[in-house]
Amino acid sequence: xxxxxxxxxxHKEYGDTVAVADVSxxxxxxxxxxxxxxxxxxxxxxxECVEGLRVPDQGTISVLGxxxxxxxxxxxxxxxxxxxxxxxxDHLQVAEALQLYSSFYPAPADWRQLMxxxxxxxxxxxxxxxxxxxxxxxxxxxxxxxxxxxVAVLDELTTxxxxxxxxxxxxxxxxxRDRGVTIVIVxxxxxxxxxxxxxxxxxxAGRVVALDTPATLAExxxxxxxxxxxxxxxxxxxxxxxLPEVTSVIRRGDVVAVTGNSNALNAVTTVxxxxxxxxxxxxxxxxxxEDAFLALTGRHPEIRENQEV
Amino acid sequence: MASTTASxxxxxxSAMTQLTITEFKLFTRGRAGVGLGLSAGIPLLLVIIFGxxxxxxxxxxxxxxxxxxxxxxxxxxxFAIALLSLVAMPAALASYRExxxxxxxxxxxxxxxxxxxxxxxxxxxxxxxxxxxxxAVARIGYGVAAPRQIxxxxxxxxxxxxxxxxxxxxxxxxxxxxxxxRGIGAILFYLMMFFAGLWxxxxxxxxxxxxxxxxxxxxxxxxALQNAAAGQWPTWLQLLTMAAYAAAFGLAAARFFRWE
Numbered sequence: 352x353x354x355x356x357x358x359x360x361x362h363k364e365y366g367d368t369v370a371v372a373d374v375s376x377x378x379x380x381x382x383x384x385x386x387x388x389x390x391x392x393x394x395x396x397x398x399e400c401v402e403g404l405r406v407p408d409q410g411t412i413s414v415l416g417x418x419x420x421x422x423x424x425x426x427x428x429x430x431x432x433x434x435x436x437x438x439x440x441d442h443l444q445v446a447e448a449l450q451l452y453s454s455f456y457p458a459p460a461d462w463r464q465l466m467x468x469x470x471x472x473x474x475x476x477x478x479x480x481x482x483x484x485x486x487x488x489x490x491x492x493x494x495x496x497x498x499x500x501x502v503a504v505l506d507e508l509t510t511x512x513x514x515x516x517x518x519x520x521x522x523x524x525x526x527x528r529d530r531g532v533t534i535v536i537v538x539x540x541x542x543x544x545x546x547x548x549x550x551x552x553x554x555x556a557g558r559v560v561a562l563d564t565p566a567t568l569a570e571x572x573x574x575x576x577x578x579x580x581x582x583x584x585x586x587x588x589x590x591x592x593x594l595p596e597v598t599s600v601i602r603r604g605d606v607v608a609v610t611g612n613s614n615a616l617n618a619v620t621t622v623x624x625x626x627x628x629x630x631x632x633x634x635x636x637x638x639x640x641e642d643a644f645l646a647l648t649g650r651h652p653e654i655r656e657n658q659e660v
Numbered sequence: 661m662a663s664t665t666a667s668x669x670x671x672x673x674s675a676m677t678q679l680t681i682t683e684f685k686l687f688t689r690g691r692a693g694v695g696l697g698l699s700a701g702i703p704l705l706l707v708i709i710f711g712x713x714x715x716x717x718x719x720x721x722x723x724x725x726x727x728x729x730x731x732x733x734x735x736x737x738x739f740a741i742a743l744l745s746l747v748a749m750p751a752a753l754a755s756y757r758e759x760x761x762x763x764x765x766x767x768x769x770x771x772x773x774x775x776x777x778x779x780x781x782x783x784x785x786x787x788x789x790x791x792x793x794x795x796a797v798a799r800i801g802y803g804v805a806a807p808r809q810i811x812x813x814x815x816x817x818x819x820x821x822x823x824x825x826x827x828x829x830x831x832x833x834x835x836x837x838x839x840x841x842r843g844i845g846a847i848l849f850y851l852m853m854f855f856a857g858l859w860x861x862x863x864x865x866x867x868x869x870x871x872x873x874x875x876x877x878x879x880x881x882x883x884a885l886q887n888a889a890a891g892q893w894p895t896w897l898q899l900l901t902m903a904a905y906a907a908a909f910g911l912a913a914a915r916f917f918r919w920e
Contacts, residue, residue: 447685
């Protein structure tokens with residue numbers, strides 16, 4: 352698979368602050384690539400260097416074989432960007448904004464179709480300031496796609512969206528990818544990365560601490576398995592506690608909670624089956640990307656939306 | 661998204677044209693104080709008010725036989741240009757920067773410079789139309805003679821516009837946000853209008869103030885327009901003064917303008 356974006360040893364400082372210490376990654380054609388990390392990790396600075404908005408202090412960046420600084424004019428025709436903090440003039444209407452941006456590009460998408468696809472067609476004549484946060488966000492995604500880009504870089508894609516709008520946006524991004532657009536998303540939202548990304552780069556304090564598929568990253572974490580179930584007949588704790596795979600057994604009412612290593616589930620179900628006990632309402636918590644994030648950075652990834660605004 | 665490429669509609673316009681049209685629409689919807697209605701409306705309203713005062717239409721000896729209205733028309737013309745250049749334009753540009761709109765344009769093939777050009781084109785076009793309307797209303801409604809040296813009148817007006825717009829761009833370059841741009845622009849506007857003779861005609865000012873006035877862009881522009889109205893070319897010193905402001909503030913604006 353050819354590399355669409357190639358970032359090597361990127362380094363960027365603002366005054367005394369090192370925003371990006373050393374970041375390298377490659378994005379392949381047609382994939383959805385996630386850049387994940389806590390606030391202030393250097394995610395936005397990294398993608399802004401890719402977009403050509405910032406000049407790296409060190410390192411090399413190539414996007415579709417172009418240098419974001421030297422070949423700006425060509426790059427802007429093929430890269431669509433959604434910036435983290437960018438608003439439109441208050442009185443600019445949805446359709447006017449799309450028509451305006453489509454005039455910037457040599458072979459734009461049909462902006463009316465895009466308006467339908469993003470569910471903002473009913474708001475065509477609504478000025479920007481009267482749109483809800485979610486509608487503004489969708490317009491901003493539409494503007495990033497109106498030039499028919501080969502690469503779309505979307506920073507904080509679904510921040511400020513309600514859960515339904517968030518899921519709709521994920522579906523939309525998958526549809527865009529299915530048309531052959533390579534997509535880079537910046538997010539601190541784990542569920543989004545797990546659901547959407549083919550691969551993620553975990554950035555912390557200006558460095559890539561892990562780069563893999565979300566599932567592989569989660570598997571790498573030696574996290575405990577948490578198993579909960581309601582036994583069909585009363586159960587002797589000692590039966591499970593004696594298993595080498597199990598570290599603890601707790602009873603809450605008639606629910607039994609077992610923690611253990613990654614083979615604990617297998618061991619527990621084998622014992623229950625042998626005794627003819629049925630595990631009702633069985634629930635297993637597997638380590639997920641969030642656990643991986645926590646293990647690799649020592650921090651919780653997600654900041655509550657309302658705290659951030 | 662190659663598969664969604666639509667054949668461009670027949671009415672497809674260039675980025676520059678579309679930006680200019682959009683800028684004009686936004687200007688017509690602008691906020692009170694910097695929108696199209698007020699920028700062009702206030703000076704026109706003043707012409708009508710001044711023109712309706714009977715004593716303003718009778719010749720005054722100290723004005724060399726001209727009426728007060730004759731003397732004030734050039735002041736009201738630069739009033740219109742100054743309102744557009746010093747208040748409306750810097751407020752619009754600074755708010756675009758504050759919103760991150762200019763930065764967003766940097767990621768498109770159009771780029772923010774085209775927006776800046778569109779903004780200048782719109783404000784200059786509105787200024788030209790306003791000036792023409794004021795001169796026509798004064799001529800038709802209140803018997804103010806049309807400018808006798810029309811070439812000199814146009815040149816003086818364009819030099820005044822160049823000096824004011826360069827100053828306005830400099831305000832937009834230096835102001836940290838839209839509110840500051842509006843405030844700084846308004847202060848400069850009142851200051852410049854004072855030296856243009858809005859409250860006290862330049863010839864009635866104390867000698868020191870007259871000297872200061874002639875060194876300001878509008879203190880040079882108003883006598884230049886009055887000369888042209890009376891049939892003479894503006895003096896080299898008047899044109900040079902306005903050109904110096906245009907060059908100095910234009911270069912400073914180019915040097916300091918930030919897109920983000």
